[in-house]
Amino acid sequence: MLGNVKPKEINGNILGGAEWIQLVELYVDAINNGAVPSIHSAWTSICRQAATQALDLAKATFEQELTQFTAHLPMNQEDLEAFLREQLEALDAEVLQPRAKGDPEVLTETQTLFR
Numbered sequence: 001m002l003g004n005v006k007p008k009e010i011n012g013n014i015l016g017g018a019e020w021i022q023l024v025e026l027y028v029d030a031i032n033n034g035a036v037p038s039i040h041s042a043w044t045s046i047c048r049q050a051a052t053q054a055l056d057l058a059k060a061t062f063e064q065e066l067t068q069f070t071a072h073l074p075m076n077q078e079d080l081e082a083f084l085r086e087q088l089e090a091l092d093a094e095v096l097q098p099r100a101k102g103d104p105e106v107l108t109e110t111q112t113l114f115r
Contacts, residue, residue, distance in 0.1 A: 008020055010023075010039065010102070011043065011103075013101060013102045019046055019050075022045075022046050022049070023042055023046060026046075027042060043102065043103065044106065047100070047101070047106040048106055050099055050100055050101070050102070051096075051099070051106050051110040053099065054095055054096050054098075054099035054100040054110065055096070055100070055110050055113060055114055058091045058092075058096055058114055059114070062087060062091055065087050066087075069083060088115060091114070092111060096110055096111060096114060
């Protein structure tokens, strides 16, 4: 029986266990408060929470990289700008994009906040 169960998806994004629980909790809260649950607003809320966590992780990682990088100072402005650009691009690709998934608008907002 379990072999026939398909993963739950919203907008082509497979929900993990934690996301599924969050979605159910948002629906239950809406119903308990006399509102009609909205798939779109609930999913956007989950995406925003994941994006916030990804942004926090990206900032913390950037701060660690920057602390280690200070050992290479002083340096010329071009090298410094290149390092910063490379770090931001790498963290965007490795941290933000994989974790802040599901809603392109939320991802764009998160990337803007990070830069």
